[in-house]
Amino acid sequence: MRHVDFSPLYRSTVGFDRLFTMLDSLAQPEGAQTYPPYNIERTGEDAYRITMAVAGFGEDEISIEAHRNVLTVKGEKAEADKGETSEFLYRGIASRAFERRFQLADHVEVVGAELKNGLLHISLKRNIPEEMKPRKVAIANGGAKSAKQIEAQAVN
16 A cells, blocks of 8 residues: 655644544554454444454453543453363464554544443444534524624523
8 A cells, every 4th residue: 555645734734633643544554453353333323333242351351441532442361260270272262462442533422331242332422512513593684683683682
């Protein structure tokens, strides 16, 4: 894949450095990290869910942290009992530690998480502040209230 140089954009824009860093990181492979597998689904207009297959991990072995638009999910198996005398002939169930990071858009918050049947479900919701939502503006005609009267009513 070709590398794109964002230097000219850095010189002429302000506040978009996070976007350019994210685009740079998408161009670089993650080292073929495929564990654990996950799904990202849209469950509503402003609702999302990340589902991760974490078979063998308990609630106390998984940590979820959301900080500055980055959701980090870490899993680390507890130390196995040293007194076990069994020997694995074949180990197909992964129990290695993992860390997955997801970039969250602005105003996306983690609502909750649930571990059920080996699947970790993380619920997300986009909460757009009222001042950023579109609003309807009334158009006054000659016979209706003037703009100054409407403005005076809004202040009171």
